[in-house]
Amino acid sequence: MQKEVNVMTEKELQRSKSVLPIGTVMRLTELSARQIRYYEEQGLVIPKRTDGNRRMYSLNNIDQLLEIKDYLAEGxxxxxxxxxxxxxxxxxxxxxxxxxxxxxxxxxxxxxxxxxxxxxxxxxxxxxxxxxxx
DNA sequence: TTTCTTACA
DNA sequence: TGTAAGTA
The missing domain is CATH 4.10.280 (MYOD Basic-Helix-Loop-Helix Domain, subunit B)
Structure with a gap:
C-alpha cells in the first residue's frame, strides 16, 4: 500500500519537475512567449527560474497553460x-x-x-x- | 541561439 | 498582443 503511494509521488514529482524552456512550451501550447509571460505576470502559471534567470516549466505548468488557453477560447x-x-x-x-x-x-x-x-x-x-x- | 526585460508603433 | 532593442 505504501509502495503505491510512493509511485504516485514519483509521478507527481516528475510532472512537477521544471525542465522545459519557454521555447518548448510555446510549441507545446501554441501560445506566444508574450502570452506565456503575461499569464505569469497575472499570477497564473509561475515557472521556476534557473541559470541566468531563465523560465523553466513543468508538465503541470503545460496543463495549466492549456487550461487557460481553453478558457480564453471560450471567451x-x-x-x-x-x-x-x-x-x-x-x-x-x-x-x-x-x-x-x-x-x-x-x-x-x-x-x-x-x-x-x-x-x-x-x-x-x-x-x-x-x-x-x- | 535562445531567453530576458522594457517600452512603444 | 506583437515586436524591436540590448543583454546575459
Missing part, C-alpha cells in the same frame, strides 16, 4: 480566469469548513461559473443581454 478574459481560480481556492476552503455533499459542490461550481462567464461576456459583447450580477 473568458484574464479577470474571469483569475476569478475562477480564486473561486476554486475559496471552494477548497469551504469544503473543509462545511460538510458539503458532492452535489452541493457541483451546484455551487455551476452557479459560480455562470456568473463569471456571464459577467465577462456582458462587457463589450452582446451575445446575451442578461445581467446575472445585477
Amino acid at each position: 473568458i478574459n484574464m479577470a474571469g480566469i483569475k476569478a475562477i481560480y480564486e473561486q476554486q481556492k475559496k471552494r477548497a476552503t469551504e469544503r473543509r469548513e462545511d460538510n458539503l455533499t458532492d452535489s452541493d459542490v457541483r451546484r455551487i461550481l455551476h452557479d459560480e461559473f455562470l456568473n463569471i462567464s456571464g459577467f465577462d461576456r456582458g462587457v463589450g459583447t452582446s451575445l446575451h443581454s442578461q445581467r446575472p450580477l445585477d
